[in-house]
Amino acid sequence: MDFDKFTPVRWNSAMNHPRSLLSSPSPFAVNLPLSRPFLWAPVIGALCHFGIARAGEASFEFFSHTGKDLFPSAIISTATVDWTEGEEEEEEDDGAVPLLGDPNGWIGVALSDVPAGAEIEVRMSGDGWLKPSKFVGKAVDEEGGEISGDIDIIPKAAWDFDALYRVREQKPVVLTIQVSIDGEPLPEQNETLILRSLNDCPFYVFHGDEEEIEDMSWCFAAYVNENHPWIDGLLKEALENTKDADGKALIDGFTGYQSGDQEVVLQQVFAIWQALQRRGIKYSDISTTPPSKKVVSQTVRMLDQSVEATQANCVDGSVLMASILMKIGLKVHLVMVPGHCFLAFDGDSEGETLIGLETTLLGSDDLKSVQELKKLADKAEDGKIDLRKFKAMVAEEGEASMKTFLNAMETGIASLEEHAEAFDSGEDPDTQIISIRDAREFGIMPLASGKDPE
Numbered sequence: 452m453d454f455d456k457f458t459p460v461r462w463n464s465a466m467n468h469p470r471s472l473l474s475s476p477s478p479f480a481v482n483l484p485l486s487r488p489f490l491w492a493p494v495i496g497a498l499c500h501f502g503i504a505r506a507g508e509a510s511f512e513f514f515s516h517t518g519k520d521l522f523p524s525a526i527i528s529t530a531t532v533d534w535t536e537g538e539e540e541e542e543e544d545d546g547a548v549p550l551l552g553d554p555n556g557w558i559g560v561a562l563s564d565v566p567a568g569a570e571i572e573v574r575m576s577g578d579g580w581l582k583p584s585k586f587v588g589k590a591v592d593e594e595g596g597e598i599s600g601d602i603d604i605i606p607k608a609a610w611d612f613d614a615l616y617r618v619r620e621q622k623p624v625v626l627t628i629q630v631s632i633d634g635e636p637l638p639e640q641n642e643t644l645i646l647r648s649l650n651d652c653p654f655y656v657f658h659g660d661e662e663e664i665e666d667m668s669w670c671f672a673a674y675v676n677e678n679h680p681w682i683d684g685l686l687k688e689a690l691e692n693t694k695d696a697d698g699k700a701l702i703d704g705f706t707g708y709q710s711g712d713q714e715v716v717l718q719q720v721f722a723i724w725q726a727l728q729r730r731g732i733k734y735s736d737i738s739t740t741p742p743s744k745k746v747v748s749q750t751v752r753m754l755d756q757s758v759e760a761t762q763a764n765c766v767d768g769s770v771l772m773a774s775i776l777m778k779i780g781l782k783v784h785l786v787m788v789p790g791h792c793f794l795a796f797d798g799d800s801e802g803e804t805l806i807g808l809e810t811t812l813l814g815s816d817d818l819k820s821v822q823e824l825k826k827l828a829d830k831a832e833d834g835k836i837d838l839r840k841f842k843a844m845v846a847e848e849g850e851a852s853m854k855t856f857l858n859a860m861e862t863g864i865a866s867l868e869e870h871a872e873a874f875d876s877g878e879d880p881d882t883q884i885i886s887i888r889d890a891r892e893f894g895i896m897p898l899a900s901g902k903d904p905e
Contacts, residue, residue, distance in 0.1 A: 561602075580614050618646055652673075678897055689705075754900070782887075785884075
C-alpha cells in the first residue's frame with residue numbers, strides 16, 4: 452500500500468448517495484491504496500441506507516459507510532485524519548448531490564425534497580458511545596447560493612472515544628436521529644446498529660451488488676503500537692540474554708539503521724526474535740470474526756493480549772513484531788497475501804532491500820524463559836551446576852533460534868518474490884504491502900490496548 456499514490460476526490464452524489472445505484476468503477480476500488488469514509492466508492496447506498504421518515508414532502512434516510520456495523524478501530528485510528536487535505540479542485544457535476552457538514556464523517560442522513568435555502572437541523576446521539584452531535588445550517592452551496600431537493604448531511608460526530616476503546620465484544624446499540632427543516636420536525640428515527648469489538652479490523656467493504664470493493668486494509672496499521680510500554684522491558688531482555696557463539700552479548704544496543712550495516716540490523720531483529728521466543732509466544736490459528744453482510748474483517752489481538760496469552764495468529768505475530776521494530780526505528784510493513792499475513796522490514800535506511808519474516812515460526816523452538824535462564828545462571832555461578840554445560844545449553848538454544856530465524860526470513864523473502872507481480876499491479880485487495888511508516892505520516896494512529904488504567 453503506497454500512501455504517496457493516494458489521490459482523494461471530491462464528494463459527489465455518484466460516490467456515496469443512499470439513493471444511487473451506479474455501475475461505474477469505484478475511484479478507490481482495489482487498485483488504490485486508501486479510501487476515506489465519506490469520499491467513498493459509488494453504489495454504497497444500495498446496502499447502507501435504512502429507514503425513512505417524512506414530514507410533508509421532506510424526508511430523510513440514515514446512511515453509514517459500513518452498513519449496520521460500526522468499527523471502533525477505524526473510527527479511533529482516523530480521528531485526526533483530514534481526508535480532503537490536498538485534494539484537487541474538480542469540475543462541478545451538475546447531477547451531484549451536495550454535501551453539508553463533515554466530509555470526514557462516518558454516518559449521516561440523506562435528505563429529500565428540501566425547500567430552497569431551508570434551515571436544516573440534524574441531531575444524532577447514541578447512549579454511551581456517541582455524544583449529542585448536530586448540524587445546523589442553511590441549504591446553500593459554498594458560494595452562498597440556495598440549493599434544494601436532495602442534500603446529504605453529515606454532522607460532526609462527537610464520538611465517546613473512551614467508550615469505544617472499551618468495546619471488546621460486539622453489541623447492539625441504538626442511534627437516535629432527529630431532523631427538522633424550517634423548524635418543522637420530522638419523525639424521530641432510532642436505528643439499531645452493531646458496535647463491533649475494538650479487535651475487529653475492517654479489511655474491505657462491498658458496495659452495491661458486491662462487484663465494487665473498497666480497500667480498508669490501512670486499518671491493520673492501527674494495531675501496530677510502537678508506543679506500548681511493554682516494549683521497553685522486552686528490549687531490555689533481548690539485550691541481556693541474546694548471546695553470540697562465545698557467550699558474549701550479541702548487540703550493545705538498539706540503534707536502528709545508524710550503523711549503516713545490514714548485518715547489525717539483522718542482529719537487532721534476531722535479538723528481538725529470540726526474546727519473543729523466550730516469552731513463549733506460540734502460533735495459534737484462532738481468528739474467528741463475527742460475519743457481516745457488507746464488511747470483510749479480521750480479529751486482531753492487541754500487543755499485550757498476544758503477550759499475555761502467549762499465542763498469536765499470523766496477523767497478531769506480525770503486528771507484535773512490527774510494533775517492536777518500529778520502536779527501534781526500522782521501517783516495517785505488513786504483507787497481505789491470500790489467507791495469510793507476514794512481516795517485512797527494510798534492511799537499510801534507503802529502502803533498497805526488503806526482507807520478509809514469517810512470524811508464525813516464532814513458536815518453533817522451546818527456549819528457556821528469561822526467568823529460567825537467570826536461575827540456571829545463578830546456580831552455575833554458585834557451582835551447583837557445571838558452568839560449561841550451562842554455556843553449552845545457552846549456545847545450543849541460540850543456534851536453534853538462529854536456524855529458525857533464518858528459515859523465517861527465507862520463507863518471507865520467497866513469498867515476497869512469489870507475489871511480486873500482484874503487489875505491483877495492486878488489483879487484488881488480498882495481496883498488498885502496507886507501510887506502517889507511511890500510514891503514520893498519513894495520520895493513521897496506533898490503537899492503545901483499550902484497558903482501564905490500573
